[in-house]
Amino acid sequence: MKLKRNTILTFIALLVIVVLLFFAEKSLNPYYRRILNLCAIYSIFSVTFNLIFGYTGQFSLGHAGFAAIGAYVAALLTLSPAQKAVNFFLKPIISPLANVELPFLLALIVGGLITAILSMLIAWPALRLHGDYLAIATLGFSEIIRSLMVNMQSLTNGALGLKGIPGYTNLFWSWGCLAVCVFIIKRLVDSSYGRAISAVRDDEVAAEALGVNLFKHKMMAFGVSSFFVGVAGGLMANLISTIDPKVFLFTLTYQIVGVTVMGGMGSLTGSVISASLYTIFLEALRPLESQFTIGSLTVPGIPGMRMVIFSVLLLLVILFSRKGLMGNNEFSWDGLFRLFNRLRSKKGDGSTGGDEA
Amino acid sequence: MLFKRILNVGFALIMISAVLLGCSPAAEEPGEIEEIQEVVIGVYEPMTGAQAAGGVQTMQGVDLAYAQKDEVLGVPVRMVLVDNRGDKAESATAMTRLIEQENAIAVVGSYGSSNSMAGGEVSEAAGVPVMGCSPTNPLVTEGKEYYFRACFIDPFQGRVMAKYATEQGIEKVAIIQNISQDYSVGLAAFFKQSWIDLTGSEEGIVSETSYQDGDQDFTAQLSDIGDAQAIFAPGYYGDAALLMKQAREMGFTGLFMGTDAWEAPELVDIAGDAAEGAVFSSHYSAEAATTPASAPFVEAFQAEYGEAPSAMAALGYDAYMLVIDAIERAGSFDRDDIRDAMAATENFEGVTGYITINETGDAVKDAVVLEVRDGAFKYLSTVSP
Structure with missing residues (x-):
């Protein structure tokens, strides 16, 4: 009975979201659409990082490099041959790639797969390391990927970057990919593999003693995570329609780490909420940078002001909610009802449960 | 605990209201009938x-x-x-x-x-x-x-410097580019192209080497330049200054050539005497009011x-x-x-x-060619397209 109510609610919510997306895509102005698209892309980055760090406990800092692979593969596969000729004006592109043009879905999948394969190749030696050492190794690999992209001019056009990538990414693509990503990762985390993964995070020795194959589970988490990072990279390339290796500097990884920690390690809901808030806030705080008036006080525009405010907000989150916005709770209908009930009875005994509307 | 909850919810509300506030001033469509205010x-x-x-x-x-x-x-x-x-x-x-x-x-x-x-x-x-x-x-x-x-655009700048070099009677030149800057890669390629157009052969280019963002040591690239009379290094001023210093220390006595990204006082601050005589193309010079x-x-x-x-x-x-x-x-x-x-x-x-x-x-x-003289950028000549 109860399960049924939740299923119906989920179904209705999904329907509402699809309808909302439809209207947003149809009638929202491009500025808001772009922000919503970026929300979804950053959400995928954050959710996938959560799988590696929050659930598996492997502190990998390779996200920017993996996103770069996905972005370049998707970009090279969707660019028209004519655009490629324009782009590669210094050194021609290697021959088989020059005339390839794939549909977007295929390009995204190929991008994701290549990212997954390459990242697992990297993870193979790197996952023998733990903690900070793994972080340093993956950060290094991520920079190596970027450096290779700068130097392989006939494949990536080097530092000149690619432009004129068709803008296929729309709200259905980005939010659709996010939905698939969250669904698969949620199912994975809830499965027996997920339990094993959490065991690896909590205590590797104990997990191994219980017969969990550490290497296999870590690799799996890495592979699934990188696949979606690659897809998100592809979405990003086709959204901003021009990429170069500098888009994927390690600062991108830090952004992702920050967003994920803010949302709560081990909470997919938290990742999505915090990634969306991050993206929206960067734009919503813009008016702070131009001249504005409060009463009789005129505040001159100071560029960079929104970053200051943003940092203060981040600090507040860290101070008052140390485990991130959501801790390790997920959104659930039961949690929502509990919250309502609690608010109604005004008891506020602070019992557990997913909240945050 | 309750206090924390309230803070959390209050914080979320602030965030949401800020978002809504940020979105509220809707763009006004310019009406056909109403007077345009601004x-x-x-x-x-x-x-x-x-x-x-x-x-x-x-x-x-x-x-x-x-x-x-x-x-x-x-x-x-x-x-x-x-x-x-x-x-x-x-x-x-x-x-x-x-x-x-x-x-x-x-x-x-x-x-x-x-x-x-x-x-x-x-x-x-x-x-x-x-x-x-x-x-x-x-x-x-x-x-x-x-x-x-x-x-x-970069092709023109590359041509300006190639032309300048050939006019100065330079026959052998080394190119050192920053491969992580699109700007530098493009300029190096255009300089080479113009050089070939002007001299009719690739022979004058003794070496083409690259470095990356953040590199501090250019001795490997500099040991490749052989008997070049000039070095063309289209990178940012920071790299260029270090490069000049190291080249002089290695005994290079020829000419340094660069582009508009060199135009910053830091070039001379870092390179010191090594920068004397270096030339670069730029958009404009306050001295030569055009x-x-x-x-x-x-x-x-x-x-x-x-x-x-x-x-x-x-x-x-x-x-x-x-x-x-x-x-x-x-x-x-x-x-x-x-x-x-x-x-x-x-x-x-x-x-x-x-x-x-x-x-x-x-x-x-027009582009101008500037020279570093007594620690300042002096106007040298104007090159027309």
């Missing part, structure tokens, strides 16, 4: 982040131009500056914001070709004319109907900021004035009319020279 000219520049120095310099010029000319066709201009943080995704968003939220009829920017390329895709789709101030990568205006620029507009500009700039204008500032000034000029010639605030007027710009009297926009949307204008 026109918006958007500017997107990297005011924070790694490229902030260039963005801030450019804005000095744009601000000065705006202060001198805040009215067009009798309608007040409102200039809106949006920071793009030197980031591609953010540049695209910034451009969308200028067009959709601020309803800009034309846009100026941006420092950094990669930012301009991201913004250009958006403005092209929306049909908004943009005047670039200093993005020199040829790809910026390539295939774009609505993107123009006030500066010359048009009647130059001298008053330099004066006004001195009065405002207490320093000589940099090339970026001069280009920012020109870019803004070019937009105003295009609107005046178009006689309307229609974006397409302004675009057509921009494309038809001919012999515009800019402070960096007479500017004509060619069929690809690039400015055709």
Whole structure:
């Protein structure tokens, strides 16, 4: 009975979201659409990082490099041959790639797969390391990927970057990919593999003693995570329609780490909420940078002001909610009802449960 | 615990209300019937982040131009500056914001070709004319109907330096490029192309080596240069200064040649005596006033900021004035009319020279060659296209 109510609610919510997306895509102005698209892309980055760090406990800092692979593969596969000729004006592109043009879905999948394969190749030696050492190794690999992209001019056009990538990414693509990503990762985390993964995070020795194959589970988490990072990279390339290796500097990884920690390690809901808030806030705080008036006080525009405010907000989150916005709770209908009930009875005994509307 | 909950919820509410507030001032559509109160000219520049120095310099010029000319066709201009943080995704968003939220009829920017390329895709789709101030990568205006620029492009700069080198009787040259900068890679390629065109063979180029962002040690590249009489190093001033120092220490006595990215006082600060005699091409020199507009500009700039204008500032000034000029010639605030007027710009009297926009949307204008002499940048010669 109860399960049924939740299923119906989920179904209705999904329907509402699809309808909302439809209207947003149809009638929202491009500025808001772009922000919503970026929300979804950053959400995928954050959710996938959560799988590696929050659930598996492997502190990998390779996200920017993996996103770069996905972005370049998707970009090279969707660019028209004519655009490629324009782009590669210094050194021609290697021959088989020059005339390839794939549909977007295929390009995204190929991008994701290549990212997954390459990242697992990297993870193979790197996952023998733990903690900070793994972080340093993956950060290094991520920079190596970027450096290779700068130097392989006939494949990536080097530092000149690619432009004129068709803008296929729309709200259905980005939010659709996010939905698939969250669904698969949620199912994975809830499965027996997920339990094993959490065991690896909590205590590797104990997990191994219980017969969990550490290497296999870590690799799996890495592979699934990188696949979606690659897809998100592809979405990003086709959204901003021009990429170069500098888009994927390690600062991108830090952004992702920050967003994920803010949302709560081990909470997919938290990742999505915090990634969306991050993206929206960067734009919503813009008016702070131009001249504005409060009463009789005129505040001159100071560029960079929104970053200051943003940092203060981040600090507040860290101070008052140390485990991130959501801790390790997920959104659930039961949690929502509990919250309502609690608010109604005004008891506020602070019992557990997913909240945050 | 309860306190914490309340704080959490309160915080979430603040966040949501801030988002709503930020979204609320909806862009007003310019009505046909009602009088136009103001026109918006958007500017997107990297005011924070790694490229902030260039963005801030450019804005000095744009601000000065705006202060001198805040009215067009009798309608007040409102200039809106949006920071793009030197980031591609953010540049695209910034451009969308200028067009959709601020309803800009034309846009100026941006420092950094990669930012301009991201913004250009958006403005092209929306049909908004943009005047670039200093993005020199040829790809910026390539295939774009609505993107123009006030500066010359890298191929021309490469040719200027190749021409200068051959005129000085240099027969052997080494190229050292920064492979992680699109700007540097492009210039090195164009310099080589022009060199081959001018001398008829590739023989004069003794070596072509690369370094990366952040490299401090150039001895490996320098040990490859053999008997070159000159080094062409189209990188940023920081790299160039270190390179010159190390080359002199290694006994190189020839000529250093560079491009507009060398024009920063830090070049001399870091390189010291090693920089003496180095030459580079640039957009403009305060010494060689090329048009009647130059001298008053330099004066006004001195009065405002207490320093000589940099090339970026001069280009920012020109870019803004070019937009105003295009609107005046178009006689309307229609974006397409302004675009057509921009494309038809001919012999515009800019402070960096007479500017004509060619069929690809690039400015055709003179370049100057500067020399480091007694720790300062001295004007050497002017090269016409």
